[in-house]
Amino acid sequence: MSTPSHRPPDPGSLPREEAARTHELQDLQARLRECGEALALAQAQLRQETEARRVAEGQLRHLAEHDALTGLPNRRVLELCLQQATVQAREQGRLAGVMFLDLDRFKNINDTLGHLMGDRLLQRVAERVRRSLRSGDTVARVGGDEFAVLLPGLDGPAEAARMAGQLIGEVSLPYEIDGLELRLTPSVGIAMFPGHAESAQGLLDEARAAMYQAKAQGRGGYRFFSGHDDLLSSQRLLLESDLHRAIERGEFELHFQPRYELGSGLLCACEALLRWQHPSRGSVSPVEFIPLAEETGLVVAIDEWVLGECCRQIERWTAKGLEICPISLNVSARQFRSLNLLGVLDRVLGETGVDPRLLEVEITETTLMHNTEQAVATLGQLHGLGIKISVDDFGTGYSSLAYLKRFPVDLLKIDRSFVHDLVSDPDDAVIVSAIIGLARSLQLRVVAEGVETREQVDFLRRRGCDEAQGFLFSRPLPPAQLEPLFNRRY
Missing domain, CATH: 3.20.20.450 (EAL domain)
Incomplete structure (x- = not known):
């Protein structure tokens, strides 16, 4: 009985099979490249959209927390910082101060030279105030020509007085805008925690009251808030x-x-x-x-x-x-x-x-x-x-x-x-x-x-x-x- 014999493959068929497999592999590689490029493009678009959203959210948050003209924090941010500063002052046994600053006779400049000139002057004032403060202080624009400054971690009222004097000197120097030399002086009121008010709003109110006392004394100076029994004043x-x-x-x-x-x-x-x-x-x-x-x-x-x-x-x-x-x-x-x-x-x-x-x-x-x-x-x-x-x-x-x-x-x-x-x-x-x-x-x-x-x-x-x-x-x-x-x- 004879055993079946295996016929060897046709020599001509090997190149055709290998060529087909090679072609399939090349197609697969091309599709993979296309998928990879599409995925990379999608990832890049996603990163761009995420970054654009992040930037937009940051801009919205900045607009919500800062004054549009000067770029300074607004009253809302200042009050939050004030609340934190009073808590830290209690914990550390130190003082916190608030300076309220108003520009004397700013209205005259605004009315005489126009609001555009007044706005540019306010921007310059804001920059000077910011430069004259310590790194941990906060300055905010709280009104037309009114600014408030938070001074956390003070050792005593004398430190607040020194900073007020320095601030007045800086702001009172002349400003040159479009060839004009403009001069104005600030009046500054100071309130301390503890010792004056016990709340953020109370500190702002009393610093403002002290500022009006400074104006009544002749402008261009500073006053601590003082009631009849104020120990600091005595x-x-x-x-x-x-x-x-x-x-x-x-x-x-x-x-x-x-x-x-x-x-x-x-x-x-x-x-x-x-x-x-x-x-x-x-x-x-x-x-x-x-x-x-x-x-x-x-x-x-x-x-x-x-x-x-x-x-x-x-x-x-x-x-x-x-x-x-x-x-x-x-x-x-x-x-x-x-x-x-x-x-x-x-x-x-x-x-x-x-x-x-x-x-x-x-x-x-x-x-x-x-x-x-x-x-x-x-x-x-x-x-x-x-x-x-x-x-x-x-x-x-x-x-x-x-x-x-x-x-x-x-x-x-x-x-x-x-x-x-x-x-x-x-x-x-x-x-x-x-x-x-x-x-x-x-x-x-x-x-x-x-x-x-x-x-x-x-x-x-x-x-x-x-x-x-x-x-x-x-x-x-x-x-x-x-x-x-x-x-x-x-």
Whole structure:
């Protein structure tokens, strides 16, 4: 019996079968590519639609929470922030403040020059107010020419007073719009929590009431809310009375904070800082009494005492045979603008015989920009005496670089608010680097304030900063404790 035999496949059929399978595979791959492209297109369209919806929702949320003209938060956002701030104040045992700001005689500008000009002026005011505040503060537009500012985490009423004074100074400087120079002043009312109202709406109402009290006093100033039994007001009046007598009673003294060259490590200058030892209250913080001195005009007499005491202290050190460094002292805006500054300097230098090259005058950006022609003339006369000029708290104001080139200044002092986080905050690092670069381009020395860590020193040295001062090197010291530091490296 024979077994069946398997016939081999036809050689001609193999290529046809393989070709068919290859064709099917190519078709399948083409369909897969088409499906993949369609899916990718659908995903891209979905992403675009999602992003467009996200942007639209963000725009709607922004419109619901912000003023359309100035871009500031509106009253609704402010009240929510106020509620949170009062809760935090209770938990942390600190204060929260509200400033209510109204622009004096804004209606006259609006009626005379038109609403378009008025709107542009409001935008500029809003920008200045925003720039003058701390990072955690909130400013909102709550009416036509009315703004409210939330100040959380305050240590005391004096801090709110200082910020109000700074805000008034910023807003009161001239505005140039379309070739016109416009001027206006704000009146500011302040209410504190706890101490005044216990609710967000109550704080706003009382701050507004205090603002009207400020207007009644003559506009361009600030007032705390005060009822008949307001403890803050009575304490402030007592402090003002004591401040009047502090000089004649010998209650002021100077401490000196060393400043060092980062390259050599040598002591190169010391900043004179005013201290008030009250007979019953003890040490009174400058944050508390300096704004009061500025508001009452006593700052001029205090400045004159500081200048005289600086020169007398230099005279005492010289008599001991000490090789001393220059002493820098802060001059208030009111003193700098007075016609008496140069006369006081000439008298004190004549009485003490101090070399003017051992003095350095510190003024703020805002002071420089108030009346540039007078500032240039005054600085020129100070330079003519051999006194160096430094711009204090540089970066916190808004000085024009075109103006800065005209001022005969020697140093820029970087404000401590930028130095504090420069190692961890890229924005602060960029600002500090830019100020150092600006100083170098203008052939000015640059000083960093508030230096507290070695990392900050390393950063500043790498960027080419010339000098630094801060708690890392030394706290402000009374004269006797400073003497051993002369001619020593840090």
